[in-house]
Amino acid sequence: xxxxxxxxxxxxxxxxxxxxxxxxxxxxxxxxxxxxxxxxxxxxxxxxxxxxxxxxxxxxxxxxxxxxxxxxxxxxxxxxxxxxxxxxxxxxxxxxxxxxxxxxxxxxxxxxxxxxxxxxxxxxxxxxxxxxxxxxxxxxxxxxxxxxxxxxxxxxxxxxxxxxxxxxxxxxxxxxxxxxxxxxxxxxxxxxxxxxxxxxxxxxxxxxxxxxxxxxxxxxxxxxxxxxxxxxxxxxxxxxxxxxxxxxxxxxxxxxx
Amino acid sequence: xxxxxxxxxxxxxxxxxxxxxxxxxxxxxxxxxxxxxxxxxxxxxxxxxxxxxxxxxxxxxxxxxxxxxxxxxxxxxxxxxxxxxxxxxxxxxxxxxxxxxxxxxxxxxxxxxxxxxxxxxxxxxxxxxxxxxxxxxxxxxxxxxxxxxxxxxxxxxxxxxxxxxxxxxxxxxxxxxxxxxxxxxxxxxxxxxxxxxxxxxxxxxxxxxxxxxxxxxxxxxxxxxxxxxxxxxxxxxxxxxxxxxxxxxxxxxxxxxxxxxxxxxxxxxxxxxxx
Numbered sequence: 225x226x227x228x229x230x231x232x233x234x235x236x237x238x239x240x241x242x243x244x245x246x247x248x249x250x251x252x253x254x255x256x257x258x259x260x261x262x263x264x265x266x267x268x269x270x271x272x273x274x275x276x277x278x279x280x281x282x283x284x285x286x287x288x289x290x291x292x293x294x295x296x297x298x299x300x301x302x303x304x305x306x307x308x309x310x311x312x313x314x315x316x317x318x319x320x321x322x323x324x325x326x327x328x329x330x331x332x333x334x335x336x337x338x339x340x341x342x343x344x345x346x347x348x349x350x351x352x353x354x355x356x357x358x359x360x361x362x363x364x365x366x367x368x369x370x371x372x373x374x375x376x377x378x379x380x381x382x383x384x385x386x387x388x389x390x391x392x393x394x395x396x397x398x399x400x401x402x403x404x405x406x407x408x409x410x411x412x413x414x415x416x417x418x419x420x421x422x423x424x425x426x427x428x429x430x431x432x433x434x435x436x437x438x439x440x441x442x443x444x445x446x447x448x449x450x451x452x453x454x455x456x457x458x459x460x461x462x463x464x465x466x467x468x469x470x471x472x473x474x475x476x477x478x479x480x481x
Numbered sequence: 482x483x484x485x486x487x488x489x490x491x492x493x494x495x496x497x498x499x500x501x502x503x504x505x506x507x508x509x510x511x512x513x514x515x516x517x518x519x520x521x522x523x524x525x526x527x528x529x530x531x532x533x534x535x536x537x538x539x540x541x542x543x544x545x546x547x548x549x550x551x552x553x554x555x556x557x558x559x560x561x562x563x564x565x566x567x568x569x570x571x572x573x574x575x576x577x578x579x580x581x582x583x584x585x586x587x588x589x590x591x592x593x594x595x596x597x598x599x600x601x602x603x604x605x606x607x608x609x610x611x612x613x614x615x616x617x618x619x620x621x622x623x624x625x626x627x628x629x630x631x632x633x634x635x636x637x638x639x640x641x642x643x644x645x646x647x648x649x650x651x652x653x654x655x656x657x658x659x660x661x662x663x664x665x666x667x668x669x670x671x672x673x674x675x676x677x678x679x680x681x682x683x684x685x686x687x688x689x690x691x692x693x694x695x696x697x698x699x700x701x702x703x704x705x706x707x708x709x710x711x712x713x714x715x716x717x718x719x720x721x722x723x724x725x726x727x728x729x730x731x732x733x734x735x736x737x738x739x740x741x742x743x744x745x746x747x748x749x750x751x752x753x754x755x756x
Contacts, residue, residue, distance in 0.1 A: 354575030357535060358589045359561040365592070
């Protein structure tokens, strides 16, 4: 009993300490922002690796999600004779929820894990220590470009996810299930509010981007420099950022809508 | 020796890690333009010493001067300025994996200077020539052998012309030829470029070959100091055990444990039966 209590205490303490270290890291990165503006090519390289290389996953996933939504939505709506609202259903669910959340989850699995593994390995092989010895701060040279790339990529990927998802739903709903093309777009145009739906979705994805990227670079930077440490950090990145995205989505949704 | 002759001075340094004293009232000094070897068995705090000198670790107590500056009291910016005068050769080389040999050596120059590309190229080729790897400039770190990796890392450590170079186990895991090359390079860099070198190693033979001064560490203290000749003639048992590589002696073969028979006869405890 005592041992169990002690474990809970130790776990809470170490989680709290880690959260604190992550916040300090975030501050350090913010302080270093001007330095990275001068070396923007570092960010561009990471944007390619984190953002562009995640595109195929996002596009394929979005197509399928859009088609599944159209299928399920049509089957339910047709009972009420409301299959004309299919376009609205797709646009709202994708732009408010599924776009930001799923893009975030996919980004965490595809790019976030890669960031953690890469930084963790650099630490394990003394590359970060070597940089420090050459009077180069790894926080701005290695971590900050990756963090910024994540923060920029996730909202863009979320928008793309929403757009491709709607196209997927359109292909299935209009071409195969026979919803009228004009009605499909018209209900969407009427029902979707730019400020309320699109911008809020974008804001969500921005928050997710900061969250995932911070977890990813922090886990890599904070890992114990062993093979077991790096693999644990990579797993933790995916688990924590996925749970974080879902929890954050709930709280943001309850405030926004 | 006075302060002016020494680049690095450590006085009465104490350091604990995980409750165990690693360095216990350690004092040593490293003169300008010399090759100083710090020898001793593994786990005796040799690498820790380099971490202290480079300011990656702070001592619990004691004074640590490098080039007249008290390292533990420096701010981050001053520390980085000081590190521009230091080169460090890591055991693993610590080359950046996503850059080729040329770009790895260019890295400190690109970060700290704004030299035009032709000047940069000349500086890099000069250092590569020095370590004999001018032909390997387009290889990636993964394609290099252990000895080559260390030579590239050495070229990178000296590309900004540091006052002092620290070598962390430069001979470990190398074949005899590569070892000989590194020995030759350390000596040569020291005399031609006038650098101060600190070599931390447990390879006694090589250390004696290159060093002007030798410190032998043990139990967090300096056990012996002097020229290689003086160390070789030391009468201390623990120094002789290390130099001659005997398995048992003042440094015991057995890690601290309970009495053997009692440990074997024990039936109560769990698997390990810790001390």
